[in-house]
Amino acid sequence: MGYWGLMSDSPLPVLPVTCVQSLTRIRRKRTLASPGQVTASVGSYVDPLNVVARANSSTHLMAVPVARYLHVPESKLSDHLLKKPGEAVYSREIIASKPELFGTLQRIYRAPSAGYIAAVQGSWVAIGLADSARELKALYRGSVVDVTPGLGVTIESVGSLAQGVWGAGGEAFGVLKKMVDAPDVVLTEDKVDVSVHGSVLLLGAGLTEQALERIAKDQAAGLVAGSLSAHLQARIAEFRIPTVITDGFGELPMAAPVFELLASHVGEEISVNATMGTRRGTDRPEVFIPAVTSSASAAGIVAAPVPETCVGATVRILCAPHANEIGKIEALPNLPQNLESGISAWGAEIELAGGRRRFRSWENLELVG
Secondary structure, eight states: OOTTOBOTTOSSBOOOEEOEEEEEEEEEEEEOSSOEEEOOOTTOEEOTTSEEEEEOOOEEEEEEOHHHHHTOOGGGHHHHBSSOTTOEEOTTOEEEEEEETTTTEEEEEEOSSSEEEEEEETTEEEEEEEOOOEEEEOOSOEEEEEEETTTEEEEEEEEEEEEOSEEESEEEEEEEEEOOSSTTOOBOGGGOOGGGTTEEEEOBSBBOHHHHHHHHHTTOSEEEEEEEOGGGHHHHHHHTOOEEEEEEESSOOOOHHHHHHHHTTTTSEEEEEEOSOBTTSSSOOEEEEEOOOOHHHHTTOOOOOOOOSSTTOEEEEOSTTSTTOEEEEEEOOSSOEEOTTSOEEOEEEEEOGGGOEEEEEGGGEEEEO
């Protein structure tokens, strides 16, 4: 049946969907990586920077060849230890010392951070180092509708949603700042200044490496771009800038519906979740702009329905020569059609900008809505 599967009541395929919605209701789980304490309760209202859970602090063992550092045989190590197994140590505390040059100098070893002496064996000292407690922030503004004890919460929110095809760098929250005037413009270094500090930047067809370096230097909170040069993936990871790519790699323009939606929210707060995988994953990288609306008016807003494969549906073409162009399904041929490659395939007639019509196979289409 192919990668898409088939609908139970229709011969049409279930295409992958990219959500681009101006107003919808979403629910997102926020979960700790390890058990801890949930600080939010059902019914509470949270802001993106509110802490909703904390992971319990833990310890890990670090084995240190202290005898080697002090230049003493292992049989003499205990003579130079200032701490015994089980005793606590604070960060940078001296735990071993050896006098040199007739006592005028001391060769020492300091604890790398707070913890305790776990064991002494031979020339080695095992130190239990305390990890700092991890805090989980809400990221989404909304109401807590469910709590998983010890792990996290589910947050419900109303606002604008745009999914990406690739994400990296983690999570971010800030005010959306538009850096280009059109979705097909590549951002260059001369357009970046200190005003990007703390902002989530809206780009078009990617950016140059010099622009990325300047953005990292000026500490932008995150990036949303139509595309990204493949060689910049490693730099994104190096700088740890939360980044969502909406269309693909290279210098592809951001799809017009996505750019128009985000541009209409410039100056508003936006959440960036770039930890959620790729287009084919169950969870998608996404950006979300919470709606500024009263609780009464928000009550009537429901989750947007999943788009269906039908005439009039909005789709994106995934292959050249019309990769990432947006159009609408104009017709559904009853028989397989011949492609430029010479093979026959099932698919749909797509109407693109300017009234152009192209047939594309189902494998090279995704729904947008």
